[in-house]
Amino acid sequence: MARALELARAAAAAGEVPVGAVIVDGATGRELAAAHNRVETDHDPTAHAELLVIRAAAARARSPRLSGCDLYVTLEPCPMCAQAIAFARLRRVYFGAYDPKGGGVDHGPRIFAQPTCHHRPEVYGGIEEQAAAILLREFFAGRRG
Amino acid sequence: MARALELARAAAAAGEVPVGAVIVDGATGRELAAAHNRVETDHDPTAHAELLVIRAAAARARSPRLSGCDLYVTLEPCPMCAQAIAFARLRRVYFGAYDPKGGGVDHGPRIFAQPTCHHRPEVYGGIEEQAAAILLREFFAGRRG
Numbered sequence: 001m002a003r004a005l006e007l008a009r010a011a012a013a014a015g016e017v018p019v020g021a022v023i024v025d026g027a028t029g030r031e032l033a034a035a036h037n038r039v040e041t042d043h044d045p046t047a048h049a050e051l052l053v054i055r056a057a058a059a060r061a062r063s064p065r066l067s068g069c070d071l072y073v074t075l076e077p078c079p080m081c082a083q084a085i086a087f088a089r090l091r092r093v094y095f096g097a098y099d100p101k102g103g104g105v106d107h108g109p110r111i112f113a114q115p116t117c118h119h120r121p122e123v124y125g126g127i128e129e130q131a132a133a134i135l136l137r138e139f140f141a142g143r144r145g
Numbered sequence: 146m147a148r149a150l151e152l153a154r155a156a157a158a159a160g161e162v163p164v165g166a167v168i169v170d171g172a173t174g175r176e177l178a179a180a181h182n183r184v185e186t187d188h189d190p191t192a193h194a195e196l197l198v199i200r201a202a203a204a205r206a207r208s209p210r211l212s213g214c215d216l217y218v219t220l221e222p223c224p225m226c227a228q229a230i231a232f233a234r235l236r237r238v239y240f241g242a243y244d245p246k247g248g249g250v251d252h253g254p255r256i257f258a259q260p261t262c263h264h265r266p267e268v269y270g271g272i273e274e275q276a277a278a279i280l281l282r283e284f285f286a287g288r289r290g
Binding site: 114 | 184210260
C-alpha cells in the first residue's frame with residue numbers, strides 16, 4: 001500500500017485525482033503492474049488507477065484472467081472498477097479510504113454483493129485509510145482554493 | 146445499430162462474444178468510433194465493445210467527456226460499461242438485447258438508478274433486439290457444441 005500511496009502522490013502532482021494502484025502476484029508478492037489515475041492526461045474517462053493496472057497486468061500475463069493476483073488501491077473502487085475486478089477474477093482487494101459518494105464496493109451498487117456478480121474477491125477496506133484520505137482531501141481543497 | 150450488429154458479427158468470427166458498439170456525434174450523426182468486444186484477443190478483461198469505443202472517441206475528442214454523443218450497442222451494457230458511460234457523460238444509449246444475467250442498466254445494480262450516479266443518459270433498450278439476441282444465442286450454442 002505504501003507503493004500505491006506513492007503513486008497517488010504522483011497523480012496529484014500531475015493534476016489527477018490522487019489514486020494509486022498496484023497488482024501483485026498473491027503467491028510471491030511480486031509487483032505485476034502499478035499505475036495512478038490518468039483520466040485528464042490520457043483524455044480517457046476509464047483511466048482509473050485500477051483499470052490501468054488490471055489492463056497492464058493482464059497484458060503481461062497474456063490472459064484476461066488474473067486469478068491468484070491481489071490489488072492494492074488507495075481508494076474504494078468505483079462500480080466500473082469493481083466490475084472490472086470481478087471480470088479479472090482478482091483474489092483479494094486491499095483498499096485505503098472509503099468513498100461514500102463514488103464507491104461501488106461498500107457503497108452505491110455494492111457490486112460484489114449483486115446476485116449477478118460471478119466472482120467475489122476477498123475485500124479488506126480501510127488499509128492506511130488516513131494517509132489516502134488526507135491526500136484526497138488536500139487535492140480537492142487545493143482545486144477549490 | 147446496423148453498423149453495431151455488423152461489428153458484433155465480426156466479433157463472433159474472431160471468437161469473441163458478439164457485441165458491437167458505435168459512438169456518434171448526436172448533432173450530426175457522424176461516427177466517432179466503432180469497436181467490437183476484444184477481451185480474448187487483447188488479453189484484456191475490460192475490452193468490452195462499449196469501453197473500447199468510449200476510449201477511442203474520447204481520445205479523438207481529446208477530452209474524457211463526450212457530452213452530446215450517443216452510443217449504439219447490441220447488448221445491454223454491464224455494470225462496468227454503464228458506469229463508464231456515466232463518467233463519459235454520453236447523451237443517449239441505444240441498446241439491442243436485454244441481458245438479465247450480466248446487464249447493469251435494466252438488471253443487476255441498475256447503475257443509472259443509483260443515487261450515487263451523477264450522470265444519467267437517456268436509455269432506449271430493445272433496438273433490433275432479435276438480431277442481437279440471435280447472434281449471441283448462436284455464438285454460445287456453438288461454443289457448447
